[in-house]
Amino acid sequence: MTESSTTEAAASGDTGTSPGVESRYGAPKRRISAKSQRWMILGALLLALAAMIYFTVGNAIGQITHTDVGYTIVSDTEAEVDFQVTKDFDATVQCMVHVLDNSYAVVGADIVTLGPQDGSNPEDRSQYYSTDVRTESRGVTGVVDSCWDAD
Structure with a gap:
């Protein structure tokens, strides 16, 4: 390592060992809370129910x-x-x-x-x-x- 790269490493807080996980892969992703997961599942179920009703009624009207x-x-x-x-x-x-x-x-x-x-x-x-x-x-x-x- 040269003197200038050592000063840059010291200024950035890097000790010269291996780069940290965050600098290599980015910040860890946040997990979705259990409450948000329940709302998403409920929304998907309501959407599926609405689609089923729409297609059932839509097929019955106008059908011979x-x-x-x-x-x-x-x-x-x-x-x-x-x-x-x-x-x-x-x-x-x-x-x-x-x-x-x-x-x-x-x-x-x-x-x-x-x-x-x-x-x-x-x-x-x-x-x-x-x-x-x-x-x-x-x-x-x-x-x-x-x-x-x-x-």
Whole structure:
């Protein structure tokens, strides 16, 4: 060590041994208090709950669902298909109804248009419908293939 570096080391409080941990790595980080950790966990849980509610309610509104209820094979050229559709009250929906034979081939099809409906309770969004479908040959089942928003 030269004389000037010795004076600088003495002035800075360094004795010339090894540099201190603080000068090498910086000041130690402060720990988060237990109270702050609890508030952060509570905030994260509330945020997750709010997101779950938002996505659950958001997916239920405006969603169109359909369920097959039953069918009646009236004759070799006709079948009746009963189904349930859940939609918004003011929505106009179209559903594709198929009649299938024993090899799952489509022997009859019909597009049913379902207009706006009255109601105010969420349970009123679901309505039962029935449609007659003309067929090319005798069917063995009737199903709703899909429903979509016609607006």
